[in-house]
Amino acid sequence: MNNEDNQSDRRKFLKYGFLAAGLTVVGGGLQKVLSQDKDKDAGKKVKVMTTDGKVIEVDDAHCKAAQSCCSPATPEGARQGIPGKKFVMVIDLSRCGHELKCQHSCQRYHHLSGMNVWLKVFKMQEGEHTAPYWMPKPCMHCDKPPCVKVCPVSATFKREDGIVLVDNTRCIGCRFCMAACPYSTRSFNWEEPQLLNETTGVVYSPETGFPQKKGTVEKCDFCPDMLKQGKLPHCVTACPNGVFFMGDLNEDTVSNGAETVRFSKLIKDKGGYRLNEILGTEPSVYYLPAVKRLFPFQDPLPGESNEDKEKKG
């Protein structure tokens, strides 16, 4: 929450919520710091601002210094989720030009080495006479997640903010979640992951997914470490065309960084839908159909990215 952020429109939508939460924490924290004697504090009231802008008084005893606000949580802490949030993503297929910036950014910031790719961009063409288009596919973070249902040890879990995470310190590597996931979003560490240098000495958190561990499952995590700082996930910020919108269903607001819009209006105006609605998994990811596209569909040759093609052309 520094001033530099104010200059950009992005992140404002998330900020208000966190500002209020932050005030609560800071207020409570200050009280604690100023008066060392805990007994003396009992019954004292602290003024805090709620998410809808009201100033209310709270008993100081109820204010806890949530020091973990902005650092990735421990495996136990990561199960809590951000209170009052319900994260959703909207992917606008009409804007995707298969530049794979989202994927590269995701790989880099999650320090993914080897073959595991969390965010894949597929060439879709469902029927002979239907139009091809590019479809980025993150984890759907289903509200009725089949992977969570079948996990024998609760290593993969659903948080109150709608995010589905994997705790690789608990995973036993049975891969039942991979069998259950109808979207095939999960990867397995078949061998000892080649940890990149920058992750040495980093403490593992399910909110970041690294360092990876051999014999465990991993997948797209919606970047909760960024969300709790009021920032957007890496794929959202990396996309040059604003394909990805991320936001909070409770606030009915989503943003791709450049634009912040009403979620319900966006879905209504552009005919948003979810993948495999028929399965009843209730994904948190919505797609906007590939109409009035920014780019004509171009299929790169195998082993060639769109960028190479542009250079050639």
Added chain:
Amino acid sequence: MENKERKELTETEAIDLLHELNEDMLPKKFGIVGNSWTALLVIMLLTGIYCYINQIRNGLSITGMRDFVFWGIYISNFVFFVAISLVGSLITAVLYLLKVEWRAPLSRISEVIAVSAIVFAGLIIIVDMGRPDRMINMALHGRIQSPIIWDVMVVSTYMTLSFLLLYFPLLPGIAFCRDRLKGIPKWQHKMYQILSLGWKYSPQQYAVVKKAITILSIIIIPVALCIHTVTSWLFASTYRPGWDSTNFGAYFVSGAFLVGSGGVVAGMYILRQFNPAYKKYLTDMHFDKMGRLLALLALVYAYFSINEYLIPAYKMKGEEAGHLNELFTGYYAPMFWSVQFFGMILPILVLMFKKGRKPLPMFIMAVFVIVGAWFKRYLIVIPTMSFLPVQEIPEAWKHYSPTFQEWAITGGSLAGALLLITLFVRFFPIISVWEVAEEKGVSHDIIYTHLHEGNEK
């Protein structure tokens, strides 16, 4: 029923029969064939263990599995083991409760197969785990919603019940080995002494054992149905075409009884070849009866197979069609049709005829059924993961072929199960003397008073 032809035995005849049985059933030292067979199994098992240690070091990357085909022959082999172990409940429990007398000499063979198979089912599923070191998590953080937890519970229950169902009827046999086997190493004698639990052939002990067998036989039937039904749910509880089937429980259970009975027939034949004395107890009549049972079970399995494949094939619904085309006419077609023909259709045809139910043709059919069943499980587990069009993955990940080490580990587990059976035959009577004596019409009083005697003549 079977009693019609039985002639009344005089007391001396009965006692002689009992003595003869006792002598025939005393475990004997292996000859060259037995020893080489054991050595082969030990080598295979050790190779498997060596490769497994390698797998622990390097991860499951030593297998052919990758993100798209993430379950391979470890899982299909697990299903095979669970399937074949069901025969214990069929022959020892179902036929026992139905008072089918010819099952007496077959009950221990089937129970040994059941116990060895279920032990190695438990081991091979651990082999498939990415983090076997965290198995304790299933106790610490187990979630009852997960079919894996159900499977752990029913498989361990079945393992316990099967072991007891093998052990209790064996007690008089162990005691007899303890008392009559001379010139054996000290440890072997000590083993009999401990395992026989102080058996002294008293009528009260028999009464307790018989009661225990009846109770166990009743309990084990629902548990047996559970283990294979729950195993089928590991697949049926997902959305994948080919697995997403409400027919799976019945389909798996019927296939399991078929392969298990095939296992018993193969065991009967091999025992007869191995020791001619067994021919007196594993007669052509037993093969004929087992042949009829096998044909019936194959017909039931054919019924569920038709349900499993024909109705989806009639609809040819999107993804199902992709899966079925791979099986019927695509990459897996040669395996699919061989398995259907040799593992199911041919046995039905052959076993319909009396000549087909002689020991040798029966043995050949049983081998077809067993090998067919193993590959059938391969076809149930693997193709559904590999037919879907996938993008953005290396070419090598799209198709699954098991690596040498994966075969070695799987082969090691099969060898291990056979080794358990072999060692059992080496050290314990593989046919239950008192049960066969009962079958042959020896009265209980004679069994109780003379079972501990050998043939002194």
